Amino acid sequence: MSNLNSINKNIELEKKSVKDSETLEKMRLKFLGKKGEITLLMKDLGKMDPEERKAKAEELNKIKDSVNNFINSKSDEFEDELMSNQLASEKQDLTLDSKISDGRIHPITQVIDEVIAIFTDLDFCVAEGPEVETDYNNFTALNTSENHPARQMHDTFYVNSETDGMLNVLRTHTSPVQIRSMLEGKPPFRLIAPGKTYRCDNDQTHTPMFHQVEGLVIDKTSNMGHLKGCLETFLKEFFETDTPKMRFRPSHFPFTEPSAEVDIGYRKDGNQIIIGEGDSWLEILGCGMVHPNVLKNVNIDPDEYQGYAFGVGIERLAMLKYGISDLRTFYDNDLRWLKHFGFIPLDIPSISGGLSR
Ligand code: PHE
Numbered sequence: 001m002s003n004l005n006s007i008n009k010n011i012e013l014e015k016k017s018v019k020d021s022e023t024l025e026k027m028r029l030k031f032l033g034k035k036g037e038i039t040l041l042m043k044d045l046g047k048m049d050p051e052e053r054k055a056k057a058e059e060l061n062k063i064k065d066s067v068n069n070f071i072n073s074k075s076d077e078f079e080d081e082l083m084s085n086q087l088a089s090e091k092q093d094l095t096l097d098s099k100i101s102d103g104r105i106h107p108i109t110q111v112i113d114e115v116i117a118i119f120t121d122l123d124f125c126v127a128e129g130p131e132v133e134t135d136y137n138n139f140t141a142l143n144t145s146e147n148h149p150a151r152q153m154h155d156t157f158y159v160n161s162e163t164d165g166m167l168n169v170l171r172t173h174t175s176p177v178q179i180r181s182m183l184e185g186k187p188p189f190r191l192i193a194p195g196k197t198y199r200c201d202n203d204q205t206h207t208p209m210f211h212q213v214e215g216l217v218i219d220k221t222s223n224m225g226h227l228k229g230c231l232e233t234f235l236k237e238f239f240e241t242d243t244p245k246m247r248f249r250p251s252h253f254p255f256t257e258p259s260a261e262v263d264i265g266y267r268k269d270g271n272q273i274i275i276g277e278g279d280s281w282l283e284i285l286g287c288g289m290v291h292p293n294v295l296k297n298v299n300i301d302p303d304e305y306q307g308y309a310f311g312v313g314i315e316r317l318a319m320l321k322y323g324i325s326d327l328r329t330f331y332d333n334d335l336r337w338l339k340h341f342g343f344i345p346l347d348i349p350s351i352s353g354g355l356s357r
Contacts, residue, residue: 004059007037011067021078024071031067038064104342108211108330111318112194115213118237119192122230124215127193129177132159135167137176142255143293157198157208170198173311174214175255178290181216182298187305188219194314205327211314216290218300218307224258224289227308231262231287239264239275239321247281256288256309266320273323282320285312 014027031038041060045053105113116126129137135158139151150156150172157170177193193214202208217226228248235244245265253259262285267278287310292302315327322341324330329337 003041004056004063007031007041007063010037011063015070018074021075024074024078028067028071032064032071038067102344104338105345106330106338107318107322107324107341107343108314110343111314111321112211112213114238115194115234115312115314115317116192118234119213119215121237122233124190124192127177127181127191128195129171129174129180129193131171131196131198132161132168133171133176134163135169137179138169138171138173141179141294141297142175143291143297144254148254154200157200171195172199173197174212175309175311177214178216178255178294178309179298182218182295182300187300188217189307190217190219191215207315207327207331209331213312213314215287215310215312216307217309218290218295218305220305222307224308227287227289227310230308231285231310235264238317241276243276245276251286251288253286253288255291255294256286257291259286259288261286262310264320271323273320275320282316283313284316284320285310287311 011031014030018024018027028036030036033039038060041056042064045057045060048056120126135151138156139148144150156172159168159170161168174193174195174197177195181189181191181193193216195211195213196209197212198209199206200208215230217230232244232246235246236242247263247265248260249263251259251261261283263281263283265276265278266280266282267274268280287308290307290309295302295305315330318324318330319327324341
């Protein structure tokens with residue numbers, strides 16, 4: 001019995017050293033592991049005569065049960081402790097001020113949504129294209145000659161990569177979406193393509209990244225009169241006025257003929273901008289009849305099909321409609337500015353929010 005006494009002593013001593021699940025596991029191995037003290041004594045039972053074995057086995061089983069009980073209850077205790085520590089450390093402080101200010105819709109996103117809403121009412125659909133574009137789609141297919149100034153490094157961001165052996169650029173306008181859409185589908189077309197555009201320009205009236213909405217209508221009969229009517233309807237809707245003041249100035253774009261730029265007339269009254277009055281003008285878009293060479297480049301017969309295109313500057317629209325006087329503030333990421341000029345979101349997904357950016 002002497003070794004049973006000593007094992008009981010050992011157990012009592014060991015119990016005192018148990019502080020956590022690690023020391024508890026050590027204790028389990030010490031007594032109940034493969035070479036544990038109790039396990040070894042159990043093995044010795046086989047060598048004893050039946051009477052002694054019976055007595056010792058009973059004794060040993062009691063010790064084993066008591067060690068097991070101790071281990072189980074300690075293990076529960078440690079688990080509870082772990083859980084309550086975790087709960088305490090992950091506790092949410094519900095007394096924190098919950099008036100964290102809501103986000104705002106940036107005026108650019110808002111204007112893109114408004115433009116989409118107006119043109120989709122006029123039966124246009126929405127197309128998209130990538131911001132890294134081939135030099136071919138951005139220039140060549142749009143009838144822009146090899147030595148056109150727009151192709152120069154100081155006007156265009158060239159990207160250090162090629163697609164199918166063609167140089168890539170950050171698109172300088174949304175017009176390459178015309179090319180992509182016409183190559184993908186069959187006429188007639190009636191689409192708009194909003195998105196980001198890039199030019200090597202940075203001053204008071206230019207930012208290196210800005211936004212445009214392209215418009216394209218191709219069918220058998222659309223003409224310059226339709227273009228004018230379409231833009232007028234758009235401006236009336238957008239500026240919510242029956243009398244937008246607009247002027248068409250003859251211009252030149254390689255991909256339209258004839259071409260025009262459109263200015264919108266306004267007057268400033270203090271901080272307020274009044275559209276349709278006064279003699280200040282802001283250029284907001286370029287447009288024209290799609291050049292026959294562009295149609296040929298996308299395998300459309302210019303003797304059968306014709307149409308118009310336009311490219312509108314989104315920032316310009318936003319500045320006029322919402323009285324924002326400095327273009328560069330759009331991209332300063334000043335939260336006070338966004339709070340002032342931004343829009344409180346409705347609880348419905350925005351249209352342009354669904355477009356890839
Ligand atoms: N892509 C031209 C620009 O960025 C605008 C435009 C679009 C002009 C379509 C004519 C037709 O200035």
